[in-house]
Amino acid sequence: MGAAMNPPSMSEAKTSSSRRKGRVQLLLILLGVIGPMVLATGMYKLQFWVPEGRSYHGELIGNGQTLADLGVQAKEDRWQLLVTAPKACSVDCQQLVYLARQIQIGLGRDASRASHALSAAQPLSSDYEAKLAREYPQLKRYPMDLTTFSKATGDQAVPQLWIIDPHGNLVLRYGPTVKGKDLLNDLRHLLKLSNIG
Template sequence: MGSAMNPPSMSEAKPVPSRRRGRIQLLLIVLGVVGPMLLATGMYKLQFWVPEGRSYHGELIGNGQTRADLGVQADEQRWQILVTAPKDCAVDCQQLVYLARQIQISLGREAGRASHALAAAQPLSADYAAKLDREYPQLQRYPLDAGVFARTTGDKAVPQLWIVDPHGNLVLRYEPNVKGKDLLNDLRHLLKLSNIG
C-alpha cells in the first residue's frame, strides 16, 4: 500500500536514451552545414530556383575565359573596357571606341582604376589612326588574332565591347547597340564590389 502512494524515484524512472538524442543532434548539425551547399550546387548544376532577374546589362562571361582567349595579348593591371574588331573598324566599331572612352571619363574619381582599349584584326585606316592619335591619347591598341577570336566567340564578325578584370578575365560582353548608361552602371557596380584594380 505504501508503494502505491509514493511516486517512483528518479533512479527508477525510465532513462532517456542520451546516445540516440546525441546522434539526432549531430545529424541536424551536419544537415545544417552540408545541406545549403548541396542545395546551392544542385541549383547551379540543374538550373532550378535560379532567379530570373539580374543586375547587369551585358552577357555575363563566367567560364574562366581571358583576354588571351579572344586573341588579344595585353598586360593591363586595371579594369579594361576593350573593343574588339574582328574585321575593319568601321562605324559600329568606332562608336564603341568612342563609348569606351566616354565611360572611362564618366567614372570620375574611379577613372584611374580603368582603361579603354581597341583590339583590331586589320590595320586601321590612316585617317582613323590619326584621329585616335590626336583625340584618344590614352587608348591602348592591340592586334587581334582573328582565328582565335572566331574560335572563342563562334565567329561573330561584329565589333563587341568587353569588360575585363585586372587579372585579364572576361567579365561582361556587349553588342554594338549597348546603351552607355547601362554599361556605366555595370562597370561602376563592378568597381564598387571589387577590391582589385
C-alpha cells in the same frame, strides 16, 4: 534469470539518453553544414529556384574565358573596356571606342580603376590612326589573332565591347548598339562589388 529481469540502472538510462541527444545534435550540425552545399549544387545543376531577373545589361561571360582566349595578348592590372574589331574599324567600331573612353571618364573618382583599349585584326586607316593619336592618348592598342578570336566568339564579324577584370577574365560583352548609360551602370556595379583593380 533474476539478473535478466532487472531494469536498467539510472546511470545506464542517462548514458543512453545522452547518446541519443548527441547523435541528434551531430545530425543537425551535419545538415546545417552539408545541406546548403547540396541545395546550392542541386540548384546549379538542375536550374531550379534560379532568379529570372538580372541587374546587368550585357551578355554575361561565365565560362572562364580570358583575353588570351580572344586572341588578344595584353597585361593589365585594372578593369578594362576593350573594343574588338575582327574586320576594319569602321563606324560601329569607332563609336564603341568613343563610348569606352566616355565611360571611363564617366566613372569620375573611379576612373583610375579602369582603362580603355582597342584590339583590331586589320590595320586602321591613316586618318583614324591620326585621330586616335590626337584625341585618345590613353587608348591602349593590342594586336588580335583572328583565328583564335573567331573560335572563341563563333566567328562574329561585328565589333564588340568587353568588360574585362584585372585578372584578364572576360566578364560582360556588348554589341554595337549598347547604350552608354547601361554600360556605365554595369561597370560601376562591378567596381562597387570588386576589391581588385
